[in-house]
């Protein structure tokens with residue numbers, strides 16, 4: 001049965017995120033004369049869709065994943081789906097976000113959904129904040145800066161085990177190509193399936 005607090009919070013956040021096109025426009029203008037930066041989108045959610053959130057929640061519950069790591073919290077929409085799932089499996093989410101203002105807002109949103117006890121927030125560059133992470137990972141969600149998918153994945157790869165799931169969003173973007181080549185090229189180690197019309201991929205470690 002769906003939790004009312006979670007659903008109400010998600011409804012409000014998804015509704016507000018619909019105004020992202022204005023916030024993204026402002027970010028794109030800032031990056032005309034230099035490479036685009038995460039701070040250009042400080043005010044934008046850039047969230048997963050409801051369908052993606054619900055399918056990750058189901059994947060976590062059905063596979064009884066307990067240790068979940070998220071790359072790219074933003075305002076916490078995806079974190080709420082992940083935390084709602086680990087509440088059911090008895091696990092926890094470690095989520096990472098570069099921008100302090102986004103971490104503060106995500107914490108508020110996750111608490112509002114009643115899920116504060118299930119989430120640890122790591123503030124700063126995930127390449128650094130996850131460097132000392134040493135818990136096995138059952139479910140890894142990649143949704144931060146696209147160029148970092150591969151180095152971050154390789155940093156965490158020793159913590160994966162047979163049956164670990166990796167959900168990578170935005171696999172149709174150029175920045176994620178090195179990660180796509182890596183994971184899709186290792187069929188002996190990972191079986192992968194496109195989801196969400198090829199926008200994302202779910203891989204299972206063999």
Ligand SMILES: C[S@@+](CC[C@H](N)C(=O)[O-])C[C@H]1O[C@@H](n2cnc3c(N)ncnc32)[C@H](O)[C@@H]1O
Pocket residue numbers: 038039045046047048071072073074075076077078079096097098099102124125126127143144145148
């Ligand atoms: C696409 S958004 C995440 C959206 C979120 N997963 C959701 O569905 O609600 C990507 C986020 O990754 C963050 N980010 C970018 N580079 C990062 C890094 N090196 N470490 C941690 N977070 C980073 C950005 O600031 C941005 O908020």
